[in-house]
Amino acid sequence: MKRRNLLSGTGTGIAGITLAAPALAQGIRELRMITDWPHNVPGTFDAAVQLGEAIQAATNGRLRIEVSPAGAVVRPFETLDAVAAGLADMYHSADYYFESKSPGFTFFAAVPFGLTAQEQFAWVRYGGGQALWDALGADHGVKSILCGSTGSQMGGWFTNEIASAEGFRGLRYRMPGLGGEVLRRMDATVVTVAGGEISAALRSGALDASEWIGPWADMALGLHEVANFYYYPGFHEPGTTLTLGINKGVWESFAPSDRRLIEEVAAGQFARSLAEFNANNAIWLARLRSAGKTQIRRFDDVLLRRLLRQSREVVAEAGSRDGHARRIAESHRAFQASIRDWSDVAERAFLNARGLD
């Protein structure tokens, strides 16, 4: 663990700050954002940098945000603990990385067969999600805000064709979180491999299959060079949310207008990052098709039905493990039951109609 002394804390009493007197006189505040994103993977680390830059620009430099990639300050996935302890002011991550603290966190990132990006935003802001997230965060020392989305992901890269649910049996498949637990119940062998090592593991045969994000990020890792089958849809991550988690004391030290500014900018970056993932995934999917080497396949309906059944079980179990998780899972389930009919009538029916030509 590598710490630095440039930790902010104006009004928080957490740590000394090293700002020069002129900066202090102008009310300039330096804030440290740590992330769980490697700097060389497109989309996620960029999203953190752009969020920091947007807050800085919109405050005319009053709030300065220094953004660090995964591992620069603390080990990956220790970001929430580090922020809660005041080692940094805020993190940019996906909350399913904190599932071991409470499965409640997972519901604010991605749930198998759960909510799409825009449904997730609607749940958090209009379905009671934010209040439950605030209660969860309060117990873990952070204030959490939606600040980005990868959109719908892909099901993953496979070295061989998957003709049926039986094809998952014994498959060495990299998939973290609740999606991984679903695969375990399909008799797959779930393997943990860091993003940067997936390509080598598929090439050596240590892995038979792996999900990552979508064409843009996956091709940056070279996954299209080591596996020929690319399956969709990404049932396990239908719209993964990125989170800005701010040390609770730091959050409370902000003036109400700065809290509001951060919330508004974060919501804007949610829309922006989702747009960036979608626009770039479209470009890279087209490149993949024109290269002609990859079989882009839809999981068949029988397999999807089994994945759906297993997912319901896994999600229900995750939502029964502690008090926060129970309340969060129930709210998420009720909201999904409500929004689903509308999404089917609106977005789904439109996308299917547009495909009729």
Add this chain to the structure above:
Amino acid sequence: MKRRNLLSGTGTGIAGITLAAPALAQGIRELRMITDWPHNVPGTFDAAVQLGEAIQAATNGRLRIEVSPAGAVVRPFETLDAVAAGLADMYHSADYYFESKSPGFTFFAAVPFGLTAQEQFAWVRYGGGQALWDALGADHGVKSILCGSTGSQMGGWFTNEIASAEGFRGLRYRMPGLGGEVLRRMDATVVTVAGGEISAALRSGALDASEWIGPWADMALGLHEVANFYYYPGFHEPGTTLTLGINKGVWESFAPSDRRLIEEVAAGQFARSLAEFNANNAIWLARLRSAGKTQIRRFDDVLLRRLLRQSREVVAEAGSRDGHARRIAESHRAFQASIRDWSDVAERAFLNARGLD
């Protein structure tokens, strides 16, 4: 036309301002936002008010936005002209209302069988849309920014069942814009009726069918009480964008940090308003189903295919009428061709898979 003297213009030289000295000393600036939204229809006027409130809160009251409903300052749909002329600082509207100035405007609001809300955001920000919108706006005296979305709309309310494309023949159908032109080519009789008068017109038989927005707004107008068939999808408005249009001189008078703040807040309100429409549409659709009086039907595939063909023609013609429209339509078409494959593989495939249970 009712004008007031409280027109802003610090640094713009447009009009005198009447702020008290203490406000000026604190750098407080009062700005006037006019809209094309009646104050009693949910979603749209609210979106304008919330945008104004968000800018005000995030600037700690430095920028104060006074929001007026449709008709309070100028006649509906004269908002762009009024803002360009400096009678108000900004408008909140949907740009298809300005189609008569250039069909190019339509592409920034809704296009039949065009882009969904999140695809539209991706086109404007990552597909070259904003630069073309800026060029169009520069010729009409405004800077335009995405600031809201109604999401996918419904196809509309019908007093009788529509069994086939022939059912549209002679139908007195309220639908504005390019959607209306599509209906004309289906031999419908397109009727113009203001929002507040749709219900009476359906009841009296002056109309056989009418679109509006979706369950939340439509039921506020009482449309469910005067027509028994509610059809989807809203092929004509798959994700209608709301626009913040700012007087060009006023925009240029803002400090770069305030321009950035307004852009970020507007993007945040895009996500927020879309979420509000979706969450509320889900609630009102459920109420509609449980009331048991309305037949909620999907347009059949043969009809949708004809609507799709006619829409392509109408959109291509709209995109050939002037230089701006040509460039904008070509960019929109190219982006749609690119994003569509990705949306089918990602969002559409996921929503269909989730529906398999």
